Amino acid sequence: MGDRPVKFSRSMDLRNKFHSFVPGGSHTYSKGDDQFPVDAPGFIVRGKGCHVWDVDGNEFIEYGMGLRAVTLGHAYPPVAEAAGKQLLLGSNYTRPSLIEYELAETVVDLIEGADMVKFAKNGSDVTTAAVKLARAATGRDLIGICADHPFFSVDDWFIGSTELSAGIPKAIRDLTVKFRYNDIGSVSSLFKKYPGQIACLILEPAREKEPIGNFLHKVQQLCKENGAVFILDEMITGFRWDLGGGQKYYDIVPDLSAFGKGMANGFSVSALLGKKELMELGGLHHKKERVFLLSTTHGAETHALAAAAATIQVYKREDVIGYLHAQGERLRKGIEKIIQEYRIGEFFQVIGRPCNLIYVTKDPEGNHSQPFRTLFLQELIKRGIIAPSFVVSFSHTDSDIDRTIEAVGESLKIYRAALEDGIGKYLKGRPVKPVDRRFN
Ligand SMILES: Cc1ncc(COP(=O)(O)O)c(C=O)c1O
Numbered sequence: 001m002g003d004r005p006v007k008f009s010r011s012m013d014l015r016n017k018f019h020s021f022v023p024g025g026s027h028t029y030s031k032g033d034d035q036f037p038v039d040a041p042g043f044i045v046r047g048k049g050c051h052v053w054d055v056d057g058n059e060f061i062e063y064g065m066g067l068r069a070v071t072l073g074h075a076y077p078p079v080a081e082a083a084g085k086q087l088l089l090g091s092n093y094t095r096p097s098l099i100e101y102e103l104a105e106t107v108v109d110l111i112e113g114a115d116m117v118k119f120a121k122n123g124s125d126v127t128t129a130a131v132k133l134a135r136a137a138t139g140r141d142l143i144g145i146c147a148d149h150p151f152f153s154v155d156d157w158f159i160g161s162t163e164l165s166a167g168i169p170k171a172i173r174d175l176t177v178k179f180r181y182n183d184i185g186s187v188s189s190l191f192k193k194y195p196g197q198i199a200c201l202i203l204e205p206a207r208e209k210e211p212i213g214n215f216l217h218k219v220q221q222l223c224k225e226n227g228a229v230f231i232l233d234e235m236i237t238g239f240r241w242d243l244g245g246g247q248k249y250y251d252i253v254p255d256l257s258a259f260g261k262g263m264a265n266g267f268s269v270s271a272l273l274g275k276k277e278l279m280e281l282g283g284l285h286h287k288k289e290r291v292f293l294l295s296t297t298h299g300a301e302t303h304a305l306a307a308a309a310a311t312i313q314v315y316k317r318e319d320v321i322g323y324l325h326a327q328g329e330r331l332r333k334g335i336e337k338i339i340q341e342y343r344i345g346e347f348f349q350v351i352g353r354p355c356n357l358i359y360v361t362k363d364p365e366g367n368h369s370q371p372f373r374t375l376f377l378q379e380l381i382k383r384g385i386i387a388p389s390f391v392v393s394f395s396h397t398d399s400d401i402d403r404t405i406e407a408v409g410e411s412l413k414i415y416r417a418a419l420e421d422g423i424g425k426y427l428k429g430r431p432v433k434p435v436d437r438r439f440n
Pocket of ligand 1: 125
């Protein structure tokens with residue numbers, strides 16, 4: 001890595017063909033070609049730790065790693081071995097597997113305020129299940145989402161509220177309303193505007209901004225006063241802020257919460273967790289109408305659950321959360337030193353918790369800039385780094401971080417030159433699509 005120039009000839013060839021039979025040329029929005037510079041690896045062949053190799057044989061250090069799902073590292077041995085061992089015992093039976101029982105018990109134990117759990121494959125499955133449960137429990141239709149949080153689900157109740165709402169009827173779109181993070185006035189206004197109509201509020205415990213003025217607890221209180229269900233989306237905060245999720249970190253017990261991503265180090269496992277009085281509506285032991293809650297053919301694939309169990313064991317055995325924060329901090333400090341040296345703090349910033357860093361790119365006028373984001377990505381890729389974010393994993397070693405800081409330094413030197421001379425001289429091809437509304 002680094003010593004020989006990166007070439008993408010095979011990637012380019014495959015990319016062109018891929019688009020002819022796969023719309024968008026990717027099965028995940030943020031992995032798509034429009035999210036990366038023209039010169040970027042098109043297809044990854046294998047990964048180990050935080051390193052990946054593409055079809056042209058180029059090696060890269062990755063950040064984000066499977067949209068933040070691979071928290072321990074690619075092909076992390078204890079997880080890969082547990083999944084492989086379970087695969088040889090069969091992956092899907094006609095009745096629940098024992099591992100379903102065992103993992104459910106472990107997860108309910110882990111998430112302290114939750115009484116019950118239901119597994120699925122994707123984060124969207126479980127956020128959608130949460131809002132459905134809230135609607136069933138309250139008999140109300142409206143869903144309140146946090147407008148500052150970019151993604152909750154691929155399903156219509158959420159996508160209908162974004163600029164990509166094609167194919168979603170207006171009647172559905174009208175059922176999602178919005179409030180702002182850290183703006184408790186916007187939450188109370190919403191309840192005032194739609195009295196007795198809001199089934200639930202859903203938000204992430206935190207993103208780049210920490211909750212201020214007891215925001216989460218105040219939202220919870222307003223939900224209680226207005227008879228709405230309080231839902232936390234822990235897709236990113238779960239297994240990053242704390243093993244018990246943002247809810248443990250911020251000392252709050254939601255009615256329902258949705259976990260996914262980091263639960264199984266990249267294997268497909270998500271979980272809806274919550275209070276018995278709500279969750280049991282999907283069960284057999286009540287006289288109310290039963291909610292059809294999360295039934296999918298592959299929902300409890302045994303090898304994925306084995307991966308989740310092994311992942312949780314690693315987190316319990318080792319200080320994964322502490323490590324993610326320490327490595328993120330090392331990276332942030334290194335980059336900030338360069339930013340100061342080049343005096344470009346006005347135009348390039350690294351923000352967020354150390355375990356979940358992202359960066360902001362601005363043009364010479366100080367406006368958020370996709371061309372400058374693209375330039376930065378382009379220069380990093382040339383130097384063997386794929387970093388749509390700076391989200392670290394348990395496999396990012398000191399030397400990986402230091403190698404990244406070096407590449408960031410060289411890239412920001414070009415960034416600064418582009419601020420002064422104009423970007424046209426440096427940027428190859430078109431800018432990437434905005435990520436401020438980041439789809440999955
Ligand atoms: C906060 C949050 N919630 C929900 C989801 C949806 O998860 P999935 O892509 O597993 O359906 C995502 C995915 O990016 C997310 O970031």
